[in-house]
Amino acid sequence: MIIGPRIEAAFLTAVGVAVAVSYFWWQQLWLPFVGVFIAGFGTSALIGAIRRSPALREQDRMIRSLWTLLRRVPSDIVLADPVTGHEISVERQRGFLTLAVADPGDQPGGTVTRYMVGFAAAPSPPPLFRHTAASQDPSPVRMSLKQAGGLLRFNELTGAMETSNDELADVRAQLDRAITAAREGS
Numbered sequence: 764m765i766i767g768p769r770i771e772a773a774f775l776t777a778v779g780v781a782v783a784v785s786y787f788w789w790q791q792l793w794l795p796f797v798g799v800f801i802a803g804f805g806t807s808a809l810i811g812a813i814r815r816s817p818a819l820r821e822q823d824r825m826i827r828s829l830w831t832l833l834r835r836v837p838s839d840i841v842l843a844d845p846v847t848g849h850e851i852s853v854e855r856q857r858g859f860l861t862l863a864v865a866d867p868g869d870q871p872g873g874t875v876t877r878y879m880v881g882f883a884a885a886p887s888p889p890p891l892f893r894h895t896a897a898s899q900d901p902s903p904v905r906m907s908l909k910q911a912g913g914l915l916r917f918n919e920l921t922g923a924m925e926t927s928n929d930e931l932a933d934v935r936a937q938l939d940r941a942i943t944a945a946r947e948g949s
Contacts, residue, residue: 775804776802823889874896
């Protein structure tokens with residue numbers, strides 16, 4: 764079962780209230796301050812999760828299920844989609860979990876599209892960003908902060924790096940087909 768952002772925020776709010784109420788048991792002056800801070804943070808996250816549009820909630824569910832699947836896929840193999848021929852791999856660099864979908868290897872000027880699905884032990888929040896570049900170009904994870912900041916500014920102006928729900932569903936279908944083909948081939 765995948766826990767959603769609403770449940771996470773409600774749990775954080777409940778923990779904050781429990782810490783604040785624990786003052787009456789232990790009589791430590793710092794407990795109400797910390798508890799109120801945690802409860803306020805959880806309440807703000809809960810309001811943000813409730814106000815999120817249905818399309819972003821759907822994308823959040825899709826990202827979480829994709830992230831759960833990608834954590835189990837080893838990063839040293841390249842999967843091939845039998846329908847499109849795209850090469851699919853999982854990259855783990857600097858704490859980021861990235862899905863890379865590349866053009867077939869027989870094309871000289873191929874491109875690779877990278878989807879940053881998660882960081883550390885958590886999936887990325889929506890909207891999911893994609894980075895399309897030549898196959899020889901470095902991953903956005905390996906870019907300098909100045910280059911990554913330029914990409915984020917570009918996305919703020921254009922929204923061109925944001926992944927739609929349909930595109931995310933297509934990528935998930937490609938990944939499922941590639942995993943099924945790899946299981947049947949081995």
